Structure formats: C-alpha cells, structure tokens
Amino acid sequence: MSATLARFIRCITLVPMLGAFAAPSMAVQVTDNLNLGGAVRARWDYDPDRDIQKFNFDTAFLTATYTSDTWIGAAKYRFYGRAYPYQYTAHVGDIQFAESAWIGYRFNPEQQVHVGLNQVPFGLQPYFGSTFFETLGNVIGLEDLSQVGIKYIQQRGDWNLQTGYYLRPAWQGEGTSNGATYSSVVSEADDYVADGSNNQERHTLVVRLAKALEVGTWTAEIGLSGLSSALENQDTHDEGRRNALAVHYLGKNGPWGVQLQAARQQMSPRNPGSDERVTFGGFDGTYNVASRGNLYVADLSYEVGGKYLFEQVSGVKLYANYSAFDKSADEFKTSQRIILGTSFSLNKLWIATEWLYGKNDPYIGGSSYTQSLAAGGSNQWENQVYMNIGYYF
Template sequence: MHFPDSLRLSPSFLALLCSFAAPAMAVQVTDNLDLGGAIRARWDYDPDRDIQKFGLDTVFLSAKYNSDTWIGEAQYRFYGRSYPYQYTKDYGDIQFAKLAWVGYKFNPEQQVHVGLDTVPFGLQPYFGSTFYETLGNVIGLEDVQQIGARYIQQSGDWNLQAGYYLRPAWQGKGTSKGVTFSSVVSEADSYVADGSDNQERNTVVLRVAKALDLGPWKSEVGLSGLTSSLENKDTHNDGRRNAVAVHYLGKNGPWGVQLQAARQQMSPRNPGTDEVVTLGGYDGTYNVASRGNLYVADVSYDVAGKYLFDQVSGVKLYVNYSAFDKSADDFKTSQRVILGTSFSLSKLWVATEWIYGKNDPYIGGSSYTQSLGAGGSDQWENQLYMNIGYYF
C-alpha cells in the first residue's frame, strides 16, 4: 500500500511493525490453559476532514481455559494516545475488560458461563463479516458483554442460549462516563445535550436457532428476545428496554449471506425527553433513539488459495449494510455501508474497509452525540479504515 507523504512511518511506527513480524509467543501454561493477546495498528483516511492517521490501536491480553468440565475466558484491553484517542497523554490511559467468565460443561451439549460474558442476541458472534461492525454495535445489540450467567444447550440441529445479567460491565479507566468495551446504557457526559442517566439491570435474553439445509445452502434461522429494566438515577423510576430479532445465516461454498431484522424499544423514565437514551462505550457517551428498527444484510465471498509466495491466505471479500430506522417522525435514519476485505499476511491479520455512512456517529464528522438520536448532518460521508493485527 502507498501511504501519503504525511503518513510515512516514523521510527516508532517502524519498531511497532517490526514487533508485529516477530515470532509468535503464545504461552501454553498447561494442557488446558493458554495465555495470549494481540497488538494492533490502525490507519484512518478521511480526505474530506483532512484526516490521515496511522498509529497503535489496541493491545489486549487474554487467557483461555478448557478442560473436560471447566472452561473460562478473560480479556483486558488498552488504548490511548494515538488517534482517535490523541487527547490522552499516555498509552493505557483508556483500558477496560471485554470478558471475564468461568464455566462448567455438564456434558458436550450443555454448559453454563458465569461472569462478564457475551449476551446471546441475534447473529453470533457478530452481525456480519466486518471488522468495524454494524450500527447494531453502537445501539447496544451487537458484541455486547454484561455481568451475569448464560446457559447453552445444543440438541441436534437446535441451539438454545438463555442469559440473565445483573448489570453491564463495571467502568474501566478513561476520561468519560462510558468506559466499557460494549455499547451499554450509561450516564451521559456533560457534553451530551438531552443526555440521561440510566442504569440497565436484570437483563433476560433468550436465543433459539435451528440449523437446516435450504437447497445447497447450509443455513441457520433464529429468533432472539431481550428485556431489562432501566433504572433512572434522577427520577428513581424504572423504565424498560425490550428487543427482538430474527436472523438468517447461510453458506454455499465460498458464498456467505447474513440477514437480520430487529426491533428495539426503550421506555425510559427520564426527567426530560423520553425519545432518547444515552449509551456509552470506548470512552464516550451519546444518545440513541428510544424506539427503532435495525436492519442488517451481509454478503461475503471466500477466495481460495495462497498468494504472494504463499504469504497471503484466507482472503474474504464482503459488503455489509445496516440501517437504524427510528420511530420518531422527525428523527433521521442512520445508515452504514461497509465494503471490505480481510486476509492473513504471514503472521499478521489485516482488515481493510471503505465505510460509507449517513447520520453515523463515527463516520464523516456527523454529530457524535446525536446522530443515532434525532440525527446528524444527514449527508453521506465516507472514510477508509485499516486494522493490522499480530495475534499471539
């Protein structure tokens, strides 16, 4: 890839890339326990806003345990200093846990997890093939972890997952009131107009999916439901959050299709407007429309073979579309399109994505705090994004 002159690598970035190319250092402590992690860099290019940034993105450490009966996983992440966290002084000024759970396998078909674990809602583990993830992530439905218990049962072609979660993850270290890995209901920072202060409690989730063949397509169809209480810290009254989703996942040779439709309806007891609820994550807080429909469509293609002297493999091409259509008449629909590819380059894993968004808090400078609520610039904006990771 050719980088513009302003992105030519400094000695520190060269040292970073050299560290990526070092031999893998995974540690198998015992036959059952593995310690690992990742070092990831990112490149952001937005010509309309004159953003050309390359720097260290994430460092995370992980542990996994797996035996005939006991299982578990933990992951802790560090961010800071580099874009988009250039406002912090040191790397590690932003940090939080993603996972921290232990589990027990009753038998090969049944297990239970307890701790900070993934909420089983909709397509799993993500709502598509993208690295950047869909709008489902920022409205609090995709890749969400909370503290509680999850039961998993596989019965033939049927997969059942049920969860009860006491609360979202505890806040990590950062500058905001939204310092968690997941996008979760949060107390608003002072910069969020019409922000609220709610705490999500007692989340109950049920997901049922069935594997089946539809002609040549190996498929899965599923239904998910979620309900929780929203405890408002100002009025001391409880509202509710309800969500339901139907999904389809299909695979036919190299082709993959993922489809999902979801409805989220929150009825907060805010002292001000009930049309928005403040969510937070990744060291920021923002408003999300209380009621709306999420639509996701993803098509992917796996490219067989190895290339460039067998250094490039596992190539996947994909396009993903997600939209959050809000129920309030004067709220503008949020949309995100991602056209991308991911592949392995020697010991690195690389995702390169062109992201095209409208009323998207993360794309093109549309309002970060209001795009998922009333709306932002209401214009299509785009940027290029690359993530380069060394996993060990």
C-alpha cells in the first residue's frame, strides 16, 4: 500500500469520533449506473472478566456497484489495523483484503450470472440470521462465504435456483497471518496452531434450491443446499473432500421474523497426522475446525416501526440468535453461541449493539482461539458486549 493511501486511511479513522454525527452524505454517483461509496466504523468491546473496555476504530471499506438492464457488478475492499483487536499492527491498512469483486450479466429479469469473487449460495442468504456478529456458521466456513468462480441464478415463479462452480477461495490480502481473507476459508495453519494442517480448497460445486410460499399470514421460504469441494493437502499431496448439506426456513409475519437452519459438514482431509481437524483462517488468524459436525441455527426478530428521539432514530430491530456446532468426535466439545441484540439508524449512523454469550467459541470470552471449534476451549459459558457504529457514504 502506498504511503499516500496509508496516510489517507489513518486520517479517516478520526471520522467516527470527530465528525460522523454532522457529516454530510458523500455518496458519489459517477454515472447513471455506477456508484462509489464506503463506510467508516468504530467498535466498542466490553468484557469485565478479561478487563477489556475498548472504544476505537474498527474498519474502513470502499465499495463500487454497477447496475444496468444487462450488466451488473460489485466490489468491496476492507482496511483494518492499529486498533483493538489488531493493536499488534502499527497502521490502519496493515491488514486489508477484498470482500467481493465480481461482474455479472442479466440474460433477462429471471436469469443472471456472476463471475469473480462472489458469495457462495449456501443456506440462508445473505446471512444465517439477523446478527451483526454472525453465527458459528461463519467461523466454520459456511456463512457469508465468498470464493472465486461463477454463479448462475434463475427465478421461475416461486422457485429460485442458484448454482456455482468456484475454482478457489478468495485471494490472500495483507496481514500477519496465513488467514488474510474476509471469509473463513480452508487455510495453511500458522505456527501457533497446535495440530494444524495445510490444505487448499479447490473446485467447489454448490447448488441451492428454494421455494417461496404462504402459510396463513406468514410469507416464507424453504430451501435445500449442497456443497462439495476438493481438499488438496500440501504435505501429503493427497486429495480429500469437503461436503456440506443444509435445509433452511425463513418466515415473515408483519414485524416478526423467524429463521431456522440445520446443516451437516463432513470433511475428509488427507493430513499427515490426524484427520479430525482442518485448519481454517480469516481476519488475520488461523484456527482448527472439527472435520465432522452438525450446525444448528435459530433466529427470532421483531422490527419496531416509527421514528423516535425527534425522528433521529429509525429502523429499530430486536433479535435473538442461537447457533451450535455439534462435533461428531466423541471427545470434542460442542461449540455454542447466543446473541441478543438490536440494530437501528441514528441520523446518518447505523448502530448494532449485541450481548454475546458463548461456550467453546473462539471469539467470545477468551476461550481457546485455535482449538475451540475443534476439541474445544474453556468449556465454560463466557460473555461480553459488542457495539458497532458505522457511518456509511
């Protein structure tokens, strides 16, 4: 990254504290079809058990979208660093990576194709629930997953078909770890990961079929997804497999929303040691995930209508989310995550506040980062509070 860009990124980290409430919208419509934008976000972390109380810069990202009757596309690039939990880096931008970068073509209103770094169509879309922090599905590599390939989408009446072929995961960005990507993907383990592995995921095939329906006063979607890929071990040079299957339900009745999902992930790596673990990475870290297990997700939400506090607060949403990763190996401890939260807009800011409660969760309460999703961590319920404040332009 150039010195000029580095200085620019360091400057915009001051926006959340110094000018976000009064800053005018800076969205740039380059043409009738092309828009450029982005966001600057701050975060607050509070964990009294670990004596953590931090309010600082979270991330900055830049976006581009293109929309016409035929050609479409989107790109997003993220910058992290310097502030908690990346205080070990010197500058904003020391950790950076692409979230998406794809172009697409609409054959007609019902059919389109996307090529490039785009979201893999698996399970509930675009996320496995209402939370900002996301579910355990994210850290085991199924939720909010982007890879490099081609995706085809077809809408026919109440049926939606999405199918894709992905040659490889996202390109590595910059960071201090082998996990310098936005999505949680199969990675080479860093030295600090005990019993780590070195696999590369290639040739991912995925199919998602969903049907919209009405049940009484509820509008709903039910769906089935399947994923299969090759796991190429870089030590043994043997090829294993990664397979996943999910069923999901999404329901809406006025302000109420329900999302349910059950998924099975089964990996058969060809590691030189144990095949019970596969190393994943993302957000500048790598960690082990159990090769086989079931993921369960349940999400309940309620949208509060109207505007409040002199019409400055709107779009209030309350939600509760539970996710569990139940591993097949008898000696491996189940990972669980509960999130109670709310999101809303405050003038030009978008804010999410969440209470995180987890057991054997690598991201909550200081349980083992590298082993919680495999053999397990502290095996105790831990909690903390998380808030994200974003100014989007």
